[in-house]
Amino acid sequence: MSRTGRTYTRHFDLDPRQHELLGVDLGEGLVRRALILGISLLVLWNGALFLVLGLPTIPTLTLYITPPLGVTFFGAQRSIRLDRRYNFTIWALTARYLSVGHRPIICGGRRAAHRSEWLGRRARWGRQLEWFADTPLGPLVERWLGPESAIPTGSGTALRLDTRTRLYGPDAVVRAYGRKALTTNEETRP
Incomplete structure (x- = not known):
């Protein structure tokens, strides 16, 4: 009979939520990670656009708001490939790998x-x-x-190492080297 183990830690992953912000009731609350990411991206993006384009006008208002909100919405979701990471983390690691x-x-x-x-x-x-x-x-x-x-010639898929550890006692060492090797070492000692 085989035993199967299951990991339940993913089911207990609770995100902290912000239920009130500056005296405004947010109902069930926003996920704090997404809120912090959204605010920081909004400040950085709007600061850069303010330096380039100046104050937002009616036609450019979409350019000021949509990219940070889109990145926040999709970046704060769990990754499909690695469910323990968020999409924003996967994007950051991919960008780092491609650049450095x-x-x-x-x-x-x-x-x-x-x-x-x-x-x-x-x-x-x-x-x-x-x-x-x-x-x-x-x-x-x-x-x-x-x-x-x-491109290095050896680059490719990772090799799977399947090592087996063995412990040999003194009797196995004597059999491997033979009696002659053991007596020769004893004769050379002072």
Whole structure:
């Protein structure tokens, strides 16, 4: 009979809610994470647009409000791929990977990776920008990505390590090395 374990922690994920804001009753409340994200994005976006376009007018009011609200609405939802993360976190990690890459872990972190061992732009951006190759921007994108040879030959899917630990006693070591190796070491001692 096999036993099956289940994780119920996802069912107990309770988001804190803001039920009142500046004396205004919000009813069942807004999720605080979405509220903080929305307010911060609204301030940053409107600040940048204010510096570029000036005060909002009736035609530009949609440009001032819609992008931060859209990013807040879709970013504060749970990711479909990884249900423990929010979409905004997935977007931020993807943007970081595409812009900076990642530092490879060499020898379990015992040695820091040299800059030449990091993944290049072509290895990170190649698949996302393939459709630009047939456009007038194709040569410019190809120059920015670098040569095809910049992709490391060993890059690919992760290897699955299936190791098995064994403990050998002194009798197994003697059988492996033989009696002669053991007596030779004893004779060389002073």
